[in-house]
Amino acid sequence: MYVKEAGRNVKTVELDKSGNVILIDQRALPKFRTVKMKTFRETAEAIRDMTVCGAGAIGVTAAFAMAQAHMENVPLEEAKRYIDSTRPTARNLFHATEKLLNSSDPVADARKYAQEEEEACKAIGEHGAKLIQDGFRIGTHCNAGWLAFVDWGSALAPIFVAKRQDKRVTVFVDETRPWLQGTRMTSWELQQEEIKHFIIADNAAGYYMWKKELDMFIVGADRIAANGDAANKIGTYEKAVLAKENGIPFYVAAPLSTIDINTPSGESIQIEERAETELTRFEGHRIAAEGVRARNPVFDITPARYITGIITPKGIVKPENIKTL
Ligand code: MRU
Numbered sequence: 001m002y003v004k005e006a007g008r009n010v011k012t013v014e015l016d017k018s019g020n021v022i023l024i025d026q027r028a029l030p031k032f033r034t035v036k037m038k039t040f041r042e043t044a045e046a047i048r049d050m051t052v053c054g055a056g057a058i059g060v061t062a063a064f065a066m067a068q069a070h071m072e073n074v075p076l077e078e079a080k081r082y083i084d085s086t087r088p089t090a091r092n093l094f095h096a097t098e099k100l101l102n103s104s105d106p107v108a109d110a111r112k113y114a115q116e117e118e119e120a121c122k123a124i125g126e127h128g129a130k131l132i133q134d135g136f137r138i139g140t141h142c143n144a145g146w147l148a149f150v151d152w153g154s155a156l157a158p159i160f161v162a163k164r165q166d167k168r169v170t171v172f173v174d175e176t177r178p179w180l181q182g183t184r185m186t187s188w189e190l191q192q193e194e195i196k197h198f199i200i201a202d203n204a205a206g207y208y209m210w211k212k213e214l215d216m217f218i219v220g221a222d223r224i225a226a227n228g229d230a231a232n233k234i235g236t237y238e239k240a241v242l243a244k245e246n247g248i249p250f251y252v253a254a255p256l257s258t259i260d261i262n263t264p265s266g267e268s269i270q271i272e273e274r275a276e277t278e279l280t281r282f283e284g285h286r287i288a289a290e291g292v293r294a295r296n297p298v299f300d301i302t303p304a305r306y307i308t309g310i311i312t313p314k315g316i317v318k319p320e321n322i323k324t325l
Contacts, residue, residue: 001146001160004192005032011118011150012057015064015111019071023052023061026147030188040068040079047093048086050179054148055222056121059092059257060114066100067110076101088270089231089299091223095257114150120255121152123313128158128218128253131316134167136215139205141174142233143181144220144253145189154220154253156189158311163195171197172214174205176233178278178296205239209246217243218311221254228304228319229266230254234297240306252302252319253311261323266301274298
């Protein structure tokens, strides 16, 4: 995607000619800056500390970390163990390290993996855009745009394609506490693309659904189980339930690297819990009384029965048919 501030097309993650991984620093957004990871361990730590986030971006970053490990003569089994320990929920990370584990040319294969993921997102955009009518008002949660992949994104790809087809859309962007991926990343991406949007408080989406001000919801996914249950950013589940209550189609968009047919249902998906301080502090300042505890699961499970369809690079399928892809 073209980034005005950078004055050029930029990818979320790249492997440069010297073997460095170049990432957009997602913790700094909406201020644009890139960071350079020189070793596979540095790259893995960038996944753990959320310099890079979003399932697809994490997957490709993991693939590039495997390529770096190969260049550093680190056994790929050891590198895989280290990279796999960074974040547990997104299937894409494990999909990438499994693919690279037995590669005879990890550098070339990691680049190929990135290219294929980008093409998959473009295809998601083309299929998903068919669902979007001129004038549609679309809700989304967290960031599932190009920053969450290499380019295009999953949930936002249909919106980017619809824009190029001259359809007018308005996006309602959940702010997505506590990391504010909606406020800091999704709205930044939409602004770069000149797509009309509003940030709304996480707990305002139900109100707009009830007021019939939303025509559809599209979200991404971190892992989709064989029965079509989908893990995504905490808060997705309640949006899906409210969408069904209000008769609003609720779509999940994801490449095949997110689908985990070996996990039978959402109950078997490991949900990451992050530090309490993400809730008790804000921008470095304590906002809860000293001694107060917090619970911080960062993903939830949307049962398949709330999902209207899954937009994939191969087309739009019913969640119960996901394992046929
Ligand atoms: O904790 P994050 O920012 O990595 O979580 C990101 C999300 O939950 C996205 O919605 C998800 O990865 C789907 S889009 C790739």
